């Protein structure tokens with residue numbers, strides 16, 4: 001018995017699975033793309049965080065208080081870096 005019902009159920013399952021997978025993915029921290037002399041970027045959507053990071057003479061104050069990308073919701077992992085981190 002593979003009627004219309006089971007077929008639509010399969011579609012629904014696949015939809016839910018991919019939705020859950022997407023949720024799982026954005027909840028799994030990804031390393032922020034941090035490069036000297038440029039604003040950080042989201043590892044998922046690649047958008048720049050320049051509106052969230054102040055720039056002093058080319059040094060960016062990283063928006064480490066952001067736990068998620070404001071654009072796609074990706075959980076962010078800010079790796080420790082030595083750059084300007086002396087204090």
Ligand SMILES: [Zn+2]
Pocket residue numbers: 042043044045046047069070071072073074
């Ligand atoms: Zn993003």
